[in-house]
Amino acid sequence: MSGGVISWIAGRRNTMLARLVSLFTVAASLVVVILFCFRQDFHSGKEWIIEYSASWIPEYGIGMHLALDGLSLLMLILTFLIGVLAILVSWNEIGENIGFFHFNILWILSGITGVFLSMDLFLFYFFWEMMLIPMYFLIGIWGHENRIYASYKFFIFTQASGLLMFLAILGLYLVHGSSSGTYTFDYQQLLGTTMSPPLEFLLMTGFLVAFLVKLPAFPFHSWLPDAHTEAPTAGSLILAALMLKTGAYGILRFAVPLFPHASVSFAPAGMVLGIAGILYGAKLAFAQTDLKRLVAYTSVSHMGFVLTGIYAFNELAGQGVVMQMIAHGISTGALFILVGQLYERLHTHDLNRMGGLWEKMPAMGAMGLLFSMASLGLPGLANFIAEFLTLAGIFKSSILFASLASLGLVAATLYSLRIVQKVFFGRKTSAITARDLTVRESLVLGIMVIAIVFAGLFPQPILDTTKQVIVKTIHVKEQTGYGYH
């Protein structure tokens, strides 16, 4: 089984090196990977479903340690699903340098896969940085007008924060090494390192900065609207649906378990940041005239729920966070796809130049309506489950925060309805002649509809998959023995 993990990566590297491999082969190989994921048995009681470990740079205690548990598995399924869709979406959009484009897409995907699998902090950082360069190229080469600025901003924000995390990783490595005598980057050995509270807090801050920038949490979100807006559709899709999740995953997997005491004391601040993100993101989303920017800001708002949920430290909120990660990946991803499709037809992102498109494109309108509803949390769709669980969890730990966070739902209703109203209804601004959805586009959106409805109606399999991990993570609070109320 461990060989399987390696062969994913190795096999995928090979396709990447053969850069001119056709789109179809790539998509097919990704589908195979997804099928492989589904065949795993994730109901066993073991901690890891698959584990693989080999030494890499033994002098410094760096190992090639990969492991898969419920949370990573779920994230991997999402990764490959979105990966396939990203390739399908860019079928017509990308006309130049197709080989290099796909090289970058696959490189990003493998970086993200690595992030979700690494159990060695050095390896984790390695993958974490590995996905940045191709993303930079993706935005910088195939993006829209202002792409150069956006790609710099994206890169420097994430890279600088990543370097801080790296320093924190080194700090943790040394602290662990000097207290226990073994210098290692291995996650499981580093768990439970004892250190003085100020030091723990300092190191946690290093990790958190990287994760919060990636998430992105208020006030580190300013790279996101630019990067999302300027990236090609596939880029925005991967950014929104996958890269933001690596931040949340990082907090769940690394920041909280490695620094339990500091995390508990940071929790109120984390929740405040999350709520600020929810409200501020929603407000800015409502004020945008650029459709893609609007969707980008909704991400900030939705990720606020994730952050608040994580720091509520209870099982309900934890489950909600995982649901939110999946649901946001699908719904926001779908909205970005729709925006991309509109752009292909109308060559604009400006809301004021759209309107009355329902008549011309009823199918697309219906899709738009559905995903906007998902974004505002309509019952029956995955986002509802996610937000409901998160809010219920937050309510348990703080009534004030829960009520503030639920204001975010009202705001979400406002901006989501505004999308539908401005784009599909309203006054017709000009005589637009545009096709409705093509078969390929319907296929892409159809997959997402199925996914989001399924997750909305039958959330239980997803919750079961990650239950073990979440319970373990949020137990942090009980273990540390002191909390806040």
Added chain:
Amino acid sequence: MATTDFLFLFPIMVIAGAPVMMMLIIVLVRNLKVIYTSSLVMLGIALLSLFTIVPQTTHQIGSLLIIDRYGIMFLGIIFFTSMLVTVLSYEYLCKHYGEREEYFIILFVAVLGASILVIANHFVTFFLGLETLSISLYVLIAYLRSRDQCIEAGVKFLVIASLATAFLLFGMGLIYAGTGTMSFLDMAQSMAKGKPLSVLLLAGYGLIFTGVGFKLALVPFHMWAPDVYQGAPAPVTAFIATISKGAVLALALRLFANHQGHHPDTIRIVISGISILSMFTGNLLALGQTSVKRLLAYSSIAHLGYLLITLLAGTNEGIEAAIFYILVYSLNTIGAFGAISVLSEQIRDADNITDFEGLFWHNPLIAILLTLSFLSLAGIPLTAGFMSKFYLVLAGVRSGLWLLAFSLIINSAISLYYYLRVIKTMFTPTDTVKAIRLTPLTGMVLIVITFSILLLGIFPSIVTGP
């Protein structure tokens, strides 16, 4: 001298004999290709002979030279880098006319100077090596006499280097007056006794460090670097940036790190200050450059600033980190200058950033090499530069140099901007297509550099392990 001494000195003697042999060859037949081939062969012999003498113990020759693993590692780096430079120089010289054969002779003399520096154990050999290196560099920099810039750069370097030499000599004199010895080991012993340094010695060390600082182009002694980098022919610039600086740094490490961190506080503070200043100045000034050669000059100032961390760490780990860093940095720099020299024309070097526009779309091989070199200089994972920075930071942090490590991190983020700017240019589509012919050997060298950057980035153990 015993026979074993000759055995250990064999590589050096090959290098020293090569210029003589080549001069004789020129007398018989003046042909660029012959000279080029023979210099490659000589360097190859010298490099291979290193493997036969890897000693288990340190071997001292008189009190002047010392041959240990450390020195051998550096000799290996120097010979290997020289081979790369030689290949690039040939490609570059093919575009020019006139008497080009002597270039390789002078190059060998410079290599000889650098090799003596890394195994020097005494002020005399230190000075001898440094002067041999510097004097041949004046000639090399000004080699293309038809270009005004070259002459200007040569003269600038001459003036600055002589000044630095004066500082060095004065410093050596003061230290000799203070300790009564010119051998590094004896000096280290007298330092390690823990007595506070007398003003005389402190001034001596300060002056020596000034001289070394000039050679390494550390802030505030860095003014010459951009002009010389820009004016000199691209392969020569590569030589200055890698071999010359590497050898001087190797010597500084031997001189200062011998004390295993027993530096008095004043020296520590000064070195830290210079290191941080170099990092920031180099990176900030590089931001606005439009000439890639100047940009690399400023980036090298910053990189040398990073390397000073190892000087302060003084541990074995720090020295290993330094060796690895210099190796990787040499590869990156040769990669970058290699691409520049391949793209250069007879009239001028391709050092303007616009020369790289759209390179990726019409010359993917060179562009990939250049992209990797720059990413590696920036320290992005998967390239060797990342690993070398990792070792450096780790060595620094282990010796408690948090401030320096932190400013290295900040500077890595700053430096990304200008490295990315060059990379971005290469991916900008253009209409002008410039066809570039590569000789097979040059192409091979470029591919070797590309692969070693990747290989060292993924499996650094192959070098650091044994």
